[in-house]
Amino acid sequence: MTASAVNTAVDTEPWLSLNGREFHSRLILGIEQYTDPALVADVLRAGSCDVFITTFDLEQTRPSLLMSDLDEAVELDDYVWIGTTSFARSRKDALLTARRLRESYGIDIMKLDVRPSDNLPHNAQTVTAAAELMAEGFEVLPFILPDPATASALEEAGCCAVRIMCSPVASAKGVVDERAVRETMAAVSVPVILEGGLGTPAQVVRAMELGADAVLVNTAVAQAPEPARLATSMRLAVEAGRLAADQGLIGPFDK
Template sequence: MPDADLDPFGPEPWLRLGELTFRSRLLLGVEQYTDPAVVRDVLDASGADVFITTYDLERTRSSLLLSDLDREVDLARFAWIGTTSFAHSANDAVETSRRLRDSLGLDVIKLDVRDDSNMPDAAATVVAAKELLNDGFSLLPFILPDPATARVLEGMGCSALRLMASPVASYRGLVDEAALRSCIDAVGVPTVVEGGLGSTAHVSRAFEIGADAVLVNTMVARAPDPGRMARAVRHAALAGGFAAGQLDTPA
């Protein structure tokens, strides 16, 4: 079970979308796992309160069955959101989102549209966001730290913005802090820093420059002991949140 002395991350949600509340400032991707027991361990250790799932339109990627996960993890205790992390076009992102709504009733989407080099595609993201917002989805799009794109998506009605710190799975951390700060300061919606976070220091630093939350995936999934790394990242998020003044209750 999660560490009682670290739950919840904060007394108030940093994001509220309808009936869903996001209190933990650490989001954890689980697409890379093949063992339900490891998913259980990392979710418990991380203290994450959001479960992220997707639909593979191509049906070419191995993934865990939700029925298998449900035997290891109490999925009912999480706020569920969908992701379009496999999408490489606006059409794919829209179709994936609609499949997630039809099959699982999810209308909060972690919107990713990436180009052939696995970088966020701003133009395609805006196109997909427009259509999905018109369909009544709540969106958390993934973008490069570009204030102009951030303002456009905020103006369209996106609920939060996810800013790329460095290329996904690169472990390079926050390569351009000035750009990230500028983007965070340019908008009024919550911001999540993710992509390329490769150490606990990177996680803490994201909060210190103003992020509301972080999302990690590869650094935990590929660690020798994912559960241990998830717990370390959780402590780093708490440390960064206290340093930034976002958390004011003792751990």
């Protein structure tokens, strides 16, 4: 990764390192909803992101960007590439998506989602899929509903980080059960990413105040009237929340 991918941030040390690939930006932006390569470039730049996420839609029912078009607009070599199984509705589909991403792009860092028809993470299937992917040599960042036992099991299995749902994807409800999220974070020593339903900069600040190592935002930015401007706001929110957390300014839980 070159220095051009990332602007000066609050932290200088990476929050996650995987075989020489370093994650510095604490804002991760999903790009599955975009159809304009130039807008993807603008959004990633505005967010000071250092991660590029790609996936396969096994059902081939969603609009997608051609990698050749993205390569013309985005300096892809400047980013750490990770895959996502965000469209997977079952453990089987998640495994198939991950394997295809590795075969096509050499990706071995996987943002693991197993979300059935209710679009909520299926914790049990996620634990099983994570173990299978790690046995195949993947680094895995699994997405779960808040649950300390599940988070502990994933850490013990060897997951490099854990992603915890704040509220249903695209709901813009923020962290709906702060105590459950906090207890789940406290159960592990690996980095924790909060995501799902983070619809405003204020909600991102709160997620970071609670102790998240990073946040992932997708729909709020993708559907904003000016996505790059909101990406900038989200980046500043991450920095503000991180600075507050460093000072112990967590405040009372909502629940």
